[in-house]
Amino acid sequence: MPSPSPTVLEEPAPVAPPPAPKRRVNDILLGRFERWALPRMAARLPDWMTPDGLTSIAIVGSFLSAVAYGLAGSNPVWLHVASLGLVIHWWGDSLDGTLARVRQIRREKYGFFVDHQADAISTVALCVGLGAGGLLKMEIALAVCVGVLMLMLLVNMVTIARDVFKISFGLLGPTELRLIAIGFNTLAWAAGPREWAAFGTTWTLFDALGVLSVVLLAVVYLVGLVRETRLIGRLDPTPEAGQDGIPYDPTGQERTD
Incomplete structure (x- = not known):
């Protein structure tokens, strides 16, 4: 009777290490205060509070402001409610990532994606609320929306291009814009x-x-765009001809042989 073949244990597939945290640049006017206050606030939050819960609170705050702006056209007292909504939005939006870092449950890719999508939704809601309430011409409100979204796009592209999460441009960041x-x-x-x-x-x-x-958003965006383009250009210089091992082709056509 042949002896059974020994069982071969397969080695588990190697687990990829978590991505390294991106370097954060937060040189806003209130950056020092936030770096001192936010971790202490996050450490005092109850255990049932989660980063996703704080992100949801931030979105609720932005929609509260949007509705208040829509009603403020007939009663300016609603402007105070809109300001309250902005404070709630700051609280949730600033603490969601801080809580993940304090509890060491950070998820770089997921958190980056969810946070920026929430910011985009909040920006559109606020600007549409301003325009719908008659406080601000809708075309101007949409121009403000485009300006903020362009700055957010610039932040995302800088993060991808040089792995730096640049929150501030010209000492201004989300906190200052809310103020x-x-x-x-x-x-x-x-x-x-x-x-x-x-x-x-x-x-x-x-x-x-x-x-x-x-006008201010356009200036901040253009200055940031020029500065980052020059910096990334120095970090990623043009290679010398033939440096990649392929002879230089003056026609610019791709070789097929």
Whole structure:
């Protein structure tokens, strides 16, 4: 009777190591305060709170602000509710990643994807709410939306190109933008629903502030774009002709042999 062949134990497939954390650049005006305060706030959160839960709270805060902006066109008191929603959005959006780092449950790819999608949804909701409420011309609100989304796209591309999560541009970041918006809300509430005619149309205080915001966003984006393009160009220089082992072809046609 032949002896049974010995069982061959297959070695488990090697597990890929988790991706290294991306270097964060947070040189905003309030960066030092956030680096001190946010970890302490995250450490005091209850065990049942999760990073995804905080991201959901941030989205709820943005939708609260969007609805309040829509109602503020008929009653400026709603501007205070819009400011409250921005504070809630800051709280959830700033603490979701901080909580993951404090508890050492960080998921780089998942967190990066979810956080940025939530930010995009919140940006669109806020801008549409502003335009729908009549506080701000819809075309200006959409221009602000495009400006913010372009900055977010720049952040994403910098992260991919040189593995650096650059939150701030010119000392301004999401926290400062929220504070500026809260200041706009307070100023518009104190000034009341004033309107004036210019360039063949009627303008409100929010219209003027919206145009100023578009200009500032455009300047910050263009300066950041030029600076990052030069930096990435130095990090990824043009190779010498034939450096990859393929002879230089002056016609620019790909070799097939």
